[in-house]
Amino acid sequence: MTHHDEKPFPTRVLVADGNQSVRDHMEAVLERLGIETMLVADAVGFVSALATDQFSIVFLDDSLPGEDPGNLVERVEQFRPDLPVVMMTSCPSIDGAVNALRYGVCDFLVKPFSLEDLESAIERAERRMRRFAQQSVVDVSVFSNQEPDSGR
Amino acid sequence: MSEQPSILIVDDELLIRDLLYDFFSSHGWDIATAENGSKALGILKDKDIDLVLTDLKMPEMDGMDLTRQMRDDYPDIPVVIMTGFPSVDSAVAALRSRVADYVTKPFNINELYKIVQSHLTETEEK
Numbered sequence: 001m002t003h004h005d006e007k008p009f010p011t012r013v014l015v016a017d018g019n020q021s022v023r024d025h026m027e028a029v030l031e032r033l034g035i036e037t038m039l040v041a042d043a044v045g046f047v048s049a050l051a052t053d054q055f056s057i058v059f060l061d062d063s064l065p066g067e068d069p070g071n072l073v074e075r076v077e078q079f080r081p082d083l084p085v086v087m088m089t090s091c092p093s094i095d096g097a098v099n100a101l102r103y104g105v106c107d108f109l110v111k112p113f114s115l116e117d118l119e120s121a122i123e124r125a126e127r128r129m130r131r132f133a134q135q136s137v138v139d140v141s142v143f144s145n146q147e148p149d150s151g152r
Numbered sequence: 153m154s155e156q157p158s159i160l161i162v163d164d165e166l167l168i169r170d171l172l173y174d175f176f177s178s179h180g181w182d183i184a185t186a187e188n189g190s191k192a193l194g195i196l197k198d199k200d201i202d203l204v205l206t207d208l209k210m211p212e213m214d215g216m217d218l219t220r221q222m223r224d225d226y227p228d229i230p231v232v233i234m235t236g237f238p239s240v241d242s243a244v245a246a247l248r249s250r251v252a253d254y255v256t257k258p259f260n261i262n263e264l265y266k267i268v269q270s271h272l273t274e275t276e277e278k
Contacts, residue, residue: 100247101247
């Protein structure tokens with residue numbers, strides 16, 4: 001999951017879930033994996049955490065109190081377009097999974113999920129972040145190959 | 153992307169292939185069709201395709217295997233999955249394979265057109 005001479009991924013994650021026992025369990029499991037965790041219980045705390053802190057993954061429950069999950073994923077894109085979101089649900093449905101796909105999240109976990117599922121989600125998030133970084137390098141190199149604007 | 157979008161339709165049901173072929177062709181789009189994933193991969197090797205619209209359950213190579221193969225070989229081509237047998241598991245597998253959309257059959261063809269159009273526009277803007 002990690003690369004030599006690189007900081008381990010992820011370093012700090014945001015867990016957003018309205019259920020206290022889920023938050024506590026996620027914190028305990030992630031800390032056992034050596035991952036620092038910030039917990040929030042509603043949409044206000046979620047948006048505030050995004051605005052004030054740095055994370056490498058977001059775990060977002062699809063029924064977090066306060067706002068529609070699609071809007072919250074959009075907020076993540078506004079603040080940090082490279083930040084992978086893993087959506088979690090206690091009530092799996094086809095519509096819920098298809099909505100998550102359309103929001104563009106990198107994984108969808110049905111609670112209760114196993115440690116293996118959690119680790120796989122973290123790996124997917126890491127791959128997504130890497131793809132995003134590679135894409136950004138390509139975009140920058142496209143711009144740097146352009147002729148400078150002579151009018152400036 | 154060329155002026156007219158080039159779409160590959162993959163479905164083992166001839167009726168669906170014909171319906172989609174006629175509908176998208178009537179909008180002036182360039183349409184190729186295949187009856188399974190392996191034939192679709194053959195077409196992708198020979199032809200520039202802007203988007204793949206594929207059924208999920210097909211003999212030989214199904215839509216999910218086609219999508220996984222495409223993520224390696226054609227990562228930038230959006231894939232829209234159509235299925236008459238939707239499930240949470242297949243929708244999650246589709247999400248993990250980074251498909252652009254997941255549409256259940258029977259579908260409203262005008263809605264499908266809007267979905268395909270929006271993913272083509274999104275790709276063009278990238």
